[in-house]
Amino acid sequence: MARERAGDGSALRPVRGWQALWRGVFGTEHAGARWDVEVDYLDWDEKVHLYRDGVQERVQRGTSSFTLDDGARLEVAWSLLGLRRVHLVRPDGTAAQLVPAPGTAERWRADLDRDRPTLSRRLAAASWAVLTLALLVQVPQLLELGARVTGWYDFTAPVTLPASLNTPLSVAALLAGLERALRLRYHWLLD
Template sequence: MDVRQWKTDENGYVKVFLYRNGLQYAVSRAPAVFPVEGGAIEVAASNFGLKRCHFVSDSGVERQMHPDVHSAEGRRARLDERRPQLSRLIGVVSIVALLVGVGLLLQQIAVPILRIPPIAEQVGPVEPLINLPLWLSISLGLVAALASTERALRMRYRWWLDAAGN
């Protein structure tokens, strides 16, 4: 399987490539189902990574597919296998970074809305809870981008954390 977020068709759908013995066998847009011997391969993508990449046998048994060891996802999976504590720490840091980023984003959206005259008359004057210097805002944005990349490489979709990528 090869799912590249930047390879879209003319309508903006993510393309999914199925390879067999090193040769391209089929192409579809996500979500995709490829019939194969003994079952089917199901692939679904979000805006930031894979939601699902499973082999489903004819009897209904599902098994998550493993990434290529040379891909970024494969290297992240290998870190998880070889250094599980470090992997967990990186995962926790990325979740915290994303939650902080979401909180700051909500503030940046709410304050201007609450300053609209008809709304401001009802709720009174509103000031941001946190005023960050520009360098820190930019740094936190970069950290949130790295954290979202880490989430995508884990190949584990959680609706409550990754739902923005539907």
């Protein structure tokens, strides 16, 4: 579990404009209070700020679990491109995902899923396909590069793409991973 320290009592600011690119805020109502979790995706320390009724109460780093007064926990787990989990786990063991705050990129993605479900499903399928293709093509190429550089083993990739195709595939894989992160979808192999 992450080491916890007291918050500074600052107020939770709404996410505005370009902040959606690097700030995530998720919240829920529980036990008569409003609980919000704020993260800065560009923070190398991976600080997770917990707010109670809009006032910063506690801070942890990395994968975090904040225990609330009634024994419930707010759990936050990071992935490479965002969060893989941000849930309220009640004392009875049931869990519910926190809701992304207005103005966040995660909220935009959730609203797209609600308002345009067909487009959302197509985007999700395309993300999965791109990540799978990148995994199948680029991992063997990396293994081949490792073999050439270190000389520790002998390996030749079955498919080697030229840079003119490899670079766009890498960019597409990054965007696909970002799309999955915005939906809080995580798979150990793809992400």
